[in-house]
Amino acid sequence: MEEKIHSESNSCDTMGGQSGKLSFNTKDESSSNTYTYKVSIKTGDRPKAGTDANVYIVLHSNGQASRETKLDVFFRNDFERGQLDSFNISKLPFASIDHIELWRDNFGISSDWNIDTISVKNTGTGDEAVFPIFRWIRANYRYNFIPLDTSLPQYDERKEQRQKELEEKKALYELAIPAPGIPSRIKAIPADEEFSFDYLWDLNKKKLVLLATSKVKRIATGAWKTIEDVKSIYTKSVFVPPTDTEKWKDDVKFGNQRLAGVNNTVIRLCTEIPEKFGVTPEMVEPFLEGKSLGDALTGRTIFIIDYDLLEDCPCKEGHVVCAPIALFYRRNDGKLVPTAIQLFQKKADDNPVFLPSDPEYTWVLAKMWFNNADAQYHQAVTHLGYTHLIMEGIVVITHRTLSQSHPLFKLLAPHFIYLIAINTRAVNKLSSKGGILDQVFTVETRGILELISRRRPSWRFDRDGLIPEDFKARGIDDPEVLPRFPARDDSILIYDTIKKYVEKYVDLYYETNEVLLADDEIQNWREEITRSVDNYGLGMQGVPGGDSGKFTTKEQLVTVLTGFISIFSVGHAMANFAQYEEYSHPLNYPSLLRGTPPKDKSTRAESDVVATLPDKESHFSIMITGKILSERGTKPLGDFEVNYVFDPEAVKIVNEFRADLANISEIISKKNKTRDPPYPYLDPAEVPNAISI
Incomplete structure (x- = not known):
């Protein structure tokens, strides 16, 4: 990032027809009580952020104001994308500023302009005012910015802007x-x-x-x-x-x-088994470490996921998505394990409840189809x-x-x-x-x-x-x-x-x-x-x-x-x-x-699992x-x-x-x-x- 510095005094270019709107301090510029300010402008680093337009600034302090200063370095491209440009404005009679005015015209092929920040530093005292702009500056509008640019609307005097x-x-x-x-x-x-x-x-x-x-x-x-x-x-x-x-x-x-x-937003504590879920106490109690299903429910160790939202959801042609219900048990060691999976919402002979005790690859397929859902x-x-x-x-x-x-x-x-x-x-x-x-x-x-x-x-x-x-x-x-x-x-x-x-x-x-x-x-x-x-x-x-x-x-x-x-x-x-x-x-x-999800609990082989894969x-x-x-x-x-x-x-x-x-x-x-x-x-x-x- 290149920083450009150019000195401007109060005698530099002004915008025609504007000077009468501002109050100028006419104190003798040879006085030792004058100050130089370094104005640094960071143009935004985004497409079309830079500008060829003419840019002007006025510094304000307690009712006093600098002259309208054109910010320009001859034979250099100011305000290019991502660039920091600095300009010195000298012989000002005030030691601090309370706001600035900034504007541009629409001169040039590229007149759009986006600013990240402006800082105005008194080079003598070291005091610096920072103006976080982060805006596009439209042509021929005089913007007023206050240091820090932070205000609730009811306290902001710049209501029109x-x-x-x-x-x-x-x-x-x-x-x-x-x-x-x-x-x-x-x-x-x-x-x-x-x-x-x-x-x-x-x-x-x-x-x-x-x-x-x-x-x-x-x-x-x-x-x-x-x-x-x-x-x-x-x-x-x-x-x-x-x-x-x-x-x-x-x-x-x-x-x-x-x-x-990746999906921790669905599982919930189960307090009762839904009627549509064909699981029975006899099915799951072998996996509950000696507890009855009733005791496990009241003991808050049973959890459920119900994907009723997926029922009859549109699918790829020739493919199936399940709308499963699954029961989980929190073991004494704190680990969570599945105890029952029903792949579709309604009880039916061809919609069994799959269990960890089922044949190995039958149970694997039930879990894979659940995970697919x-x-x-x-x-x-x-x-x-x-x-x-x-x-x-x-x-x-x-x-x-x-x-x-x-x-x-x-x-x-x-x-x-x-x-x-x-x-x-x-x-x-x-x-x-x-x-x-x-x-x-x-x-x-x-x-x-x-x-x-x-x-x-x-x-x-x-x-x-x-x-x-x-x-x-x-x-x-x-x-x-x-x-x-x-x-x-x-x-x-x-x-x-x-x-x-x-x-x-x-x-x-x-x-x-x-x-x-x-x-x-x-x-x-x-x-x-x-x-x-x-x-x-x-x-x-x-x-x-x-x-x-x-x-x-x-x-x-x-x-x-x-x-x-x-x-x-x-x-x-x-x-x-x-x-x-x-x-x-x-x-x-x-x-x-x-393929299709298993509709019975018969023994499946490794080849049946591989056949389901894309x-x-x-x-x-x-x-x-x-x-x-x-x-x-x-x-x-x-x-x-x-x-x-x-x-x-x-x-x-x-x-x-x-x-x-x-x-x-x-x-x-x-x-x-x-x-x-x-x-x-x-x-x-x-x-x-x-x-x-």
Whole structure:
């Protein structure tokens, strides 16, 4: 990055017709009580951020003002993309400034201009005022900026400018009315949300690169011959074996997938056996370590997953997806194991209850078909629908309703980076007709969208959007009930730390609940989040505020902010970063199976298991997708790509948050030394700030 410095005195160029609007100090410039200011402007590092336009500035101090100064270095290109330019303005009679005016004309081929920051430093005293801009500067409008640029709307004297900026944002960030049941998404991607990420989602190119770098040979075509043959797909680099490849048949491994896999959002405490589930006490009691089923239920050691949502879900032609019900038992050693699986919802002679005592490969097939159903739900609901898509609406609404000067915009914005871009580019490529989801998931894109819409009516922020409340609602928040649950323990640990951070931040700017009530922007934010989809809102249920339609307490606001930041970071990390580990072994967590599920409990052979697997080419696409999705797209939580917060008191709060996260990282790292297997996905050093992959 090149820094350019140019000196300008008060006698430099001014904009015609403007000087009469300003008050100039006419103090003798030869006086020793004059000061020089170094003005440094960092142009944004994004496409078309640089400008050829003429740029002007005025420095203000307690009613006094400098002359209009044209910022220019002759024969040099100022304000290029990503560049830091500095200019000296000398012989000013005041020792500090309270705001600046900045504007540009539309001269030149490239007149658009995006600024990251401006700093104005008194070279004599060393005092420096920082202006975090992070805006596009439109032509022929005189912007007023105050140091730190942080203000609640009721205290901001720049009301006209603030309103104009919000109107511009509303025109850029519009919600489209989505298909029924699908979370609201942006109508058209703004230029600010673009990024050069297409290369990552050109899977044909990625496939060639990965083949070359991993030295994989002859795995992309043909069918598997034996289970042992699956090992041939792994290499020493790139496509390394999952950590517990050899345990894919193990019941403890299968149980652990509910607690430390990619889909920890479905299992719940079982208090009674559903009528539609054909399991009986006699069937499962041999696996309950001497307990009766009744005692195990009252003792809170029985858990259930019911995939009624998958019943009659659309599928690939010639394929079947189950809608299973499964029972799990927490053993005395704390480990969770399956005790019964019914692959479809209705009792029938051809829909038996499979048990661990069934023939080995019969039981293996029942678990594989269950996991195939689990994978469809994971990708549709847990991952795509209720992290990626539902959070896109929050990004859009925030841009529409909160000024960039609002302290809560600055709190939330680091968690928005690349989300709209990844959704627009990558998700569209994944879910387009003939895309990856069509190729490697049993329910294809249409089934994925169907599952998202089926889940939508029951999804509530105050239950599903708050990590501790989700575990509580499923009866699995108590460590005594499930002592070996790393996804729960680590996620709640980080959630509580995020809440502590948000509480301090909110308290800094809202001294009382009355201040919150008077904040029209944050109240509009809540209104658009809860407004019906037909009226271009998100239609989100369960947002605190109730019948009043407003945030009435700071606690309500803290809850919402904590929930959203947690979904952007922790929630997505739980659903995303174990994907290669889970999906890359075709027997472990199959997203696609061939043939039909077993309809009786007769003995199956290894060849029957191998016959259900997708061909090698399809599985290689699964591996590539899992590999890409498991890569980190942004910096770790708290280490923001863009720092919007410059208020010194707020910076202290951010630094305390980072220190708390570092402490949690040490705690989780220590835990992972004794966990079998380790669960690294929620170590704060591994959790990204945003949903950017």
